[in-house]
Amino acid sequence: MKYSQFNSIIPYNDQFALYNAFEDKVIFLENDLKELLIAGKNEGIDELETIHPSFYKYLNENKFLIENDVNEVEKVREVATKVDEQEAMFQLTINPTMNCNFKCWYCYEDHIKASRLKSTMVIKVNKFITKKLQDESIKYFHVGFFGGEPLLYFKKNVIPIIDHLAEEGANYDKEFGINFTSNGYLINQDFVDYFHGKNLSCNLQITLDGYREEHDKVRFVSKTKGSYFEIVNNIKLLIRNGFHVRLRINYTSKNLRDTFKIIDDFSDVDLKYIKKNLIVDYHRVWQDDAVDDIDIILNQNMEIIKSKGFNVTGTFSANNVLNSCYADKRNSAVINYNGDLYKCTARDFNKESRNGFIDSEGELIWDDGYVEKRMKSKLHNKPCLSCRIMPLCNGGCSQHAMENLENEEGYCVYAFDETQKDKVIYAKITDIIKEAV
Template identity: 30%
Template sequence: MKLSCYNIFVEKNGNIVGLNTMKNNYVLLSKNKYQELLNHSEDLFEFASQNEKIYDTLIDHGFIIPNDRNELNELRLCNKEVSFNRHYDLTIIPSLDCNLKCWYCWETHIPNSQMSNEVMDRIRKHVSLELAHNNIDSLSLEWFGGEPLLYFNEVTYPLVSSIKNLLDANKKSFKTSFITNGVLIDKPMLEKFKELNPKFQITLDGYKEKHNKVRVSKSGGEGTYNRIVDNLYLITEMLNDTHIRIRINYDDNTLKNIEELVLDLNDLDRSKVSIHLERVWQTSKGNKPDNKLLHDTIMLLTANEFSVDYGNFIPRYNSCKTDRYRQAGINYDGRVFKCTGRPFIPENSDGELAETGEIIWNRDRLANRIGRSTFELDMCLSCKMLPMCVGPCSQKCLERDWKNMENQCTLKTLEMSIEDFVVFSFNNLYSTDKLKAEYCNSN
C-alpha cells in the first residue's frame, strides 16, 4: 500500500486537515498521528499495526491506495468515459436581448432578438433525432442569454415543455436550469415552473447600494436589488424541488458591507440555496492570497449556515462541459456554439442547426477542441489539485494553441492560499452537515 498522489494536509487549530482530491474526502488527524503516518509512509503496514482504525479510514477515504494503482491513468480513463458518455448537455439561447445593462457584461446584446418558430421546430426535431437514434440516456437543458426569460411565454416555456415531454415519452431523465437575472420572475411564471422542477443561477452584486449601481434596468436605469431578493424568496416558497445558486459578483469594494446582504438573505431556506463568489474578471489583479475581505465574507456566510463555493474546484472529469462530445449551445438564430462564454458571433460558431434537426458541425474545430484532454499539460500532470480542476478549459487552450498555458492555471485566480482553500472547504462542508469528517486521533 502507498499514499495517494492527491493528498493535501494542512494544519488547523492544532490538528491536521487532510483532503484527498481524487475522492474529495476529508479526514481530521491529530499532529501525532499525522507525524506517525509520515514516518511510516514507506512502510504503511507498520503504521497499520499500531493504528488499525485510522488505517482503514484512510483507505476508505482514498488517502492510502494499492501499490499497483495508477491514479493518473484512472483520471485519463474517467475523462474519456465522461467526454463520450450518453448524457447530453444542451444550452439554448432564446434571445441576445436583455432587460438590464450591467457595465461588465461581455455579451453583444441584440435588441428585440427572438428565436423564431422555425428554429424552435428545428430544436424539437434535433432532440427527437437524438432520441430516435438512441444516442442519449439523459438531457440537461440550460437556458442562457441575453436574458432567457425575456420571451418566456413566446419561446422559453413552449420549448422547454415540449422537450420535457419528448424525454418523458422516451423514459429518459430530464433536468432544466436557468441562468437569469431574476427580475422578470413572477407568480404566474412560477406556477408554470412547478411542472419543470428547475434550478436557477441568479446574480447579486453585493449589498443593496452597491448592487443598484451595477445591475440596473435598461429601460429606466432603476436598481433591481429589492425585486431580485423578493424573487429569491418567492422561488423558494413556491417551488418544492428547486435550487438557487446565488452568484455574488464582487470587486474590491463589493464585500465591504456584505453584512447587509446576509441580513437580507437570512430567512431563505438553506436547503434550497447556495452561494457562489465570483470576482468580476475585469477587476482581477492576478493572484491575491491575502484577500482578507474575501476570507471574512466566507466565514460570515458559513457562520450563517449558507453553503458557499469559491474557486473552480469540484470533483469532475472534465474542465468544462464544452469539452464533452454531446454538448451544444444553440443560439436564437440557429447557429451552434460549443463555448457559451464567448460572444455569439459568426466567427465563433462551431456549426449550424439544419432544417432536419441535425447539427452540422465544423469537424476541424470539434476535433481541435475535444481531441486532446485539457489536463495533458506538464503543470497539470504534477498538480495535487488535478482531480478537482482537470486543467484550463478547452476554449482557453484553443485560443492559445495549447502554448504558454501557465497563466491560465486556475490556482492563479484563487485569492487565498491553497492551504486556506482546503480549510475553507472543510469548514463549509462540515458546518453545513454535508460531510462527516472522520476524526482519526486514536484507535
C-alpha cells in the same frame, strides 16, 4: 510502495492534515507523525514500515501509499473519460436572444438588440430535441436558457420549446429538466402560472450585485429607478411557489461587506420555503482579482446568513473531474439564437468563435474534428501531470485546455501558486469534516 503523487500535508487549525486528492480522504497528524512521514517520503517510504508499522499499514490501507507500478495519472484520465463520455444525459443550452434589459459592467457579452430566435430556428431546435429523445441511450435531457436575458421573449421564443420538450418527453417516456440563468427582473405571475399550468418545474439562477444601493449602481432601469427590490420580490414569488432558486451574489471588494443584509429582505418569507427552495451562492466577479483579505469578509457574511437558517455556499471546493464542466462533456451543446453552435457559454458568441451550426433537419453540424479535438484536449498539459491536485482541478476545463494547446511551457489555472492549491485542499478537508458531523 510509493507515496501518492496526490498527497498533500497542510496546516489545519492546530494540527497537520494529510489529504489525498484522488481518494478524497484526510487524516490528521501530530507533528511527530508528520515529520516521520516527510522523512519517509524523502528517504524511502518503506522504511516507515519498520519504524512505525501500524502507521504504515493505515497509510497503505487508505491509499496514501500505493503500489509502485500504479499509474496515478492514468487513473485520473480513466475517471475523467467515464464522466465526460457518458451517454445517458444530454445537456442543451439555448440563447433565445443576446439582447438584455441591463448593461452590467462586468458582462463579457455583446448585447445585440435585434437578436432573437426566429420561428424557423425554433423548429430546428425542436427537431433536435425530438431526435435526442428518440435516442434509446438518452435517459435524461436537460435544457438551459441563457443569453442575453432569456426571459425577454419568453412567450414567443421559449414557451414553444418547453411545450415541445414536455410533449416529446411524455411521448418517449424520458425525464427532462429546465433551468434559466436570468437577472430576475422580468419574472412575474404569468411565468409562475405557465409552469404550474403545465405541471412543470424549473430551476433558476438569479443574480444580485450586492446589497440594495450597490446593486442599483450596477443594474438600474433609469437614473431614478433601481432594480434591487423588484428582483428580490420576484425571487420571493418563485420560492413561495415551489421554484428552486440559486441566488448568486456577484461580489467585489467594494460591494461585499453589507451583503449579509440581503437576507433581511426575505424576513416575510416562511423559513420552510427558504430552506427548501433557496440557496445563496457567493461568486466573485472575475475582473475583481486583487490579492486581499476578502476571504475573511466573505466568511463573516456567510456565517451570518447561515445563522439565520439560510443555505449558503461560496467557499470554492473543486471537484472538476467527477463534476466536470458541462462543456467538457461530449453530450452537450450551446445553440445561439441564430443557429451557431458553441460548447462554452463563457466566451463571446460571435461568428469567429463558433464551432458549428444546426441545420434545417435539427442536426448539429460541428466543425470538422472540433469535438474530438476538444474531448482529447484535457490532461495533457505537462504541469498538470505532476500536480498534487490534478484529481480536483482537472487542469481547468476543456476551454482552458483548448486555448493553451500551443503553449509549450504549459499553464496552471492557479498560476503555479502552491498557496492557492493549499486553499483548495483546505476547502475539501472542511467539506469532509462537515459531512462527518
